[in-house]
Amino acid sequence: MSLNTNSEYGARPRFWFAVYQLLWHLLLPLAFIRLAWRARHAFSYMHHIPERLGFGYSKPVTQGSIWIHAVSVGETRAAQPLIEAYLARGESILLTHMTLNGRRTGKQLFAQAIASGKIRQVYLPYDLCWSVEHFLKTFKPKLGLFMETEAWPTVVFRCKEIGLPLFLVNARLSERSARRVNRFGKAGCALFQAFAGILAQTEFDAQRYRSLGVTNVQIVGNLKFDVPLDQHLVEQGKHWQQDIHAGNRLMVCAASTRDGEEVIILKAWKGLLLSNAFAIAPLLCLVPRHPERFTEVADQINAAGLKFRRRSEWPDTPKECAGLDVVLGDSMGEMPMYYSASDLVLMGGSLLPFGGQNLIEACAAGCPVLLGEHTYNFQQAALDAIETGAAKRVFGDLLLGESVALMEALKESLLNTTELARMSGDAKTYSVEHQGATNRILVALDQQNFSLN
Structure with missing residues (x-):
């Protein structure tokens, strides 16, 4: 795979690009209105506004860094092993995000490197010609790495035009997304052809990129398998699990749930508790994907008539859960603790057509995993986990709010503790056997015909 400099390959489609720019300028006020609306709950949305237009960067500005763009929380966490590998090589990192939570996650993960100046965090500017141009001229990165699905036309085409190698790494593309790209014909395909290379997670992803006419595609695996768990949080979770097990209870973690899924889960959970199938009822830990929905979900738990307590009400690891039906996981960055405390995970985003969340x-x-039918964002990972025995699929018409199938799947799993123990071992084996993407990405990039010196 080599850097392709053919001007016809991935050339900017001028008519459609002009329409795209016009739409961006017309919709720009709405983008700021949206930020102001979100600032009702978190005023931090109003911070660093000039950066979203490619200006207002504090000095000093380090040029010649390796630029890694991780749009939000999941991409930022996935980028961790790659960022740490480049830091170990003595490289400086320009880390960009689009969301507030992505920036918060990066600040939490790389606090020491940010404080020492080895990592610079900024927002990626809105995809306008003048904002992107000023951003690129300010930082002059020597290599760009976009995580997973990010492909902003202005950025991608401009990087190609100025000879800045820009790669899509840990790349994935669902069937639905591929169909959307194809609707734009040559204009849509040209966008991905303009990348210097695409390092795909799976053969499924690689084939979809190739169907768009991209030839410089390589399969490297999924970086998420290389992300280390925070051992302090793991230990907290294990202590919590010991307390739960001491009361002869099991715990299910409904992780990264999305809007509409909590109602289904709570209905299934209430049915499970009323079934009297357990001598001592299990505990549900419900962790919504987006923090702005914590209060909304708390209201839903109340409306379901279930006794609950917020994680934020405990100063330390939750311990005394007697009498509770649900713990609301209203915290950020503590998923390793929730997983380590649980006997079973119900993966959010998969019950309704959101594409699933990270089961890795x-x-x-x-922790064994129950998946709904909608896992197209993690297609290969879900299939491999099921084949390995680390996960099971829940079938049922959940889209229509039917919770009986989910209740039965939860009940069957929790009553079969022998199978849960086997699945736990299979889950660990599955996660270890799929590691190594970081090294494969570094090797692939090192083999390119450009210099990082």
């Missing part, structure tokens, strides 16, 4: 972290903690 749960498996790394040795």
Whole structure:
């Protein structure tokens, strides 16, 4: 795979690009209105506004860094092993995000490197010609790495035009996304052809990129398998699990749930508790994906008539859960603790057509996983986990709010503790056997015909 400099390959489609720019300028006020609306709950949305236009960067500005763009929380966490590998090589990192939570996650993960100046965090500017141009001229990165699915036309085409090698790494592309790209014909395909290379997670992803006419595609695996769990949080979770097990209870973690899924889960959970199938009722830990929905979900738990307590009400690891039906995981960055305390994980984003959330972290903690039918964002990972025995699929018309199938799947799993123990071992094996993407990405990039010196 080599850096392709053919001007016809991935050339900017001028008519459609002009329409795209016009739309961006017309919609720009709405983007700021959206930020102001979100600032009602977190004023931090109003911080660093000039950066979103490619200006207002504090000095000193380090040029010639390796630029890694991780749009939000999941991509930032996935980028961790790659960022740490480049830091170990003595490289400086320009880390960009689009979301507030992504920036918060990066600040938490790399606090020491940010304080020492080895990592610079900024927002990626909105995809306008003048904002992108000023950003690139300010930082002048020597290599760009976009995580997973990010492909902003202005950025991608401009990097190609100025000879800045820009790669899509840990790349994935669902069937639905590929169909959307194809609707734009040559204009859509040209966007991915303009990348210097695409380092895909799986053969499924690679084939979809190739179907768009991209030839410089390589399969490297999934970086999420290389992300280390925070051992302090793991230990906290194990202590919590000991307390739960001491009361002869099991715990299910409904992780990274999305809007509409909590109602289904709570209905299933209430049915499970009313079934009297357990001498001592299990505990549900419900962790919504987006923090702005914590209060909304708390209201849903109340409306379901279930006794609950917020994680934020405990100064330390939750311990006394007697009498509770649900713990609301209203905290950020503590998923390793929730997973390590749980006997079973119900993966959010998969019950309704959101594409699923990251099951890999749960498996790394040795926690068996229940998946809904909608896992197209983690297609290969889900299939491999099921084949390995680390995960099971829940079938049922959950889209229509039917919770009986989910209740039965939860009940069957929790009553079969022998199978849970086997699945726990299989989950750990699965997570270890799929590691190594970081090294494969570094090797692939090192083999390119450009210099990082």
